[in-house]
Amino acid sequence: MNIKGVNLGNWLVLEKWMSPALFEGTTAEDEYYLPRQLSKEVYEARIKLHRNSYITERDFAEIKSFGLDMVRIPIPYFIFGDCLPFLGCTEELDKAFAWAAKYGLQILIDLHTVPGSQNGFDNGGLSGVVKWAQQPESVEFTLQVLEKLAKRYGEKEALWGIEILNEPLTEKAWDTFNSLERYPAVDPEMAKGSAPVQIKFLKAFYKEAYGRMRKYMPKEKAVVFHDGFDIYAWKDFMQEEEFQNVVLDTHQYLMVAEMDGCQQNLEAYTTYVKEVLEPMIEEMEQYFPVICGEWCLFNSLACGHDTKGGRSVLNGMEGIAEEAFTPEEKKKIYRTLADVQLAAWEKGSGYFYWNYKLLLDTVNDSNWIGWDAWDLGKCVAQGWFPVQENTES
């Protein structure tokens, strides 16, 4: 298996930095507070237009033309429309299945947010709160969502698999990501008691989720679980025969490598990928097919300054006044990093680039210089990312 895929992030799960206009006129930093700051009318107008325009049929044709064969689609816990004031989005996901079938792409559904949040990231939907695992009713709600997803999409031809839960933040990465400080909670009372998701809890949860989903999903469809940023914790996990077609997802960003001490130059990045990431993936590939479900070309070197692990102007970190490199130099940096990372993911079972598309503006707002490397469309257009060879016929 050698998946070549891309994430459709910011479509059904919002991230402010990718689509600033959605959040305009509010102080909301995450999806939770957006409908609480806008009138119902305006909230619905924005969300509906966004969902109908951000990703459409043409994007599936384009993704196919990049030589990719799969998309990972982050979805919110309120997809079924049962959590006011949020709007459900099964209709959009249904359409995506039809587009995927037409353009010969497969879909990995990725449950990206849960009530109470599993990580406190802005992209978890509720900044600075990590309470999900401590709320039995939220956990049960999540299991029901997974069950409903499996029921609705489990037999669709374009379905490749369903990922149980994106990026639960465990003890191992708690200090590194420091989400409580990096994404301050609006309501300290709500954040009180936030704590890492325990690996032991997560293992039990994943097994329970597997059972609930497998009821409706044929064995040909993968059940994917995220490593919680603690990849070696899963060696002894779900190796029993009863668990079939289980895939391990790990997310590897160069900005995290930087936080891990990697120097901010091309040689150090290359060495890190080859000497830290590649062997890690090779080792874990003995236990599961391993996919790198999120990664990208973004790095501090190309930004022209130390981003302290990918902090943007939204986290109080300003960018530089103008590009630090010529277009040719940038291309060389990115292309080198694309090649070395792609080679690493090939040691496993493939990858999903994060992300397909962003709407930020690096020209009229220099704070975003370097951040467009998260946008696969821009990377391909500028030769930063190589068009993949089509493995079909």
Place this chain on the structure above:
Amino acid sequence: MNIKGVNLGNWLVLEKWMSPALFEGTTAEDEYYLPRQLSKEVYEARIKLHRNSYITERDFAEIKSFGLDMVRIPIPYFIFGDCLPFLGCTEELDKAFAWAAKYGLQILIDLHTVPGSQNGFDNGGLSGVVKWAQQPESVEFTLQVLEKLAKRYGEKEALWGIEILNEPLTEKAWDTFNSLERYPAVDPEMAKGSAPVQIKFLKAFYKEAYGRMRKYMPKEKAVVFHDGFDIYAWKDFMQEEEFQNVVLDTHQYLMVAEMDGCQQNLEAYTTYVKEVLEPMIEEMEQYFPVICGEWCLFNSLACGHDTKGGRSVLNGMEGIAEEAFTPEEKKKIYRTLADVQLAAWEKGSGYFYWNYKLLLDTVNDSNWIGWDAWDLGKCVAQGWFPVQENTES
């Protein structure tokens, strides 16, 4: 001069069929009635989000990667924000100039709508009304808009030129396009007295516009005029030395060829382009640089049924239930038509494809089968349109 360009239609001037979600929940068929059917809050929410997301920096990078060197940007008469309830859009156009400069593209500003409408098309902003030329205050308003455009953008490095007025409907094409019947007016009173724009009037108007614009635009910037669908009427026009860098724009769609009697098969289309369009452009190129400012691959053959000159489900013409051709067959049709048309435009001074992007869905709504040929992004992604050779160093 051999311009290779694409239109950014439906960004600052709306067309319902390209972006249905903008018009959702209304019976508005054009931009005039949209703010009159939505609350101010919802109208502004939709328009602002649309403008901030439909075209962004990434699209300029992508257009450059198609090997193109120019964009034609349709703008509305209310761009300066002085016609309530419409919202102005200089801010968006300003941004586009910055993106163009960064990605090495040039811009042709195209005044696409005027008060009272010059053609009665939905894309003229006011369906079924052709009264502009009969309203001296609308004509003077238009001249002032052109003057302000020249003043604001005339010296911008990324400006290639300004087009005075898109598609004024003259006597010659009045019956063919039949806009009063095809796009019925909402208010018959408002439509009363609609009539073709007279060539004589148009000539005087173009000369007046030239003078007003040239005050602020250096001679290196083109003043472009549309032929009003009567290309041979312009042979004796503006040949005097006082008029410099004047460019003739003609729009040539295969659907119009069909209305002109061209059979709906590949051979007939090819013959039409070679024997009707090519000689026409060659002849007029003796008088002006001639650009084909709008054209595309759309045709009834690939739609699988006679569209009667490009009528869609919005004009009461339903599509077919499923694709009439295999992907390979469609590719062959489109690619042949791309090659023959591109060769024709080379006899003149180049082209702008209509359009860069559409949001319609041919998979979940079979009425739109065949209509995605208007979308250059989809055409390139599927090999229907060849990536152009980059003429820069």
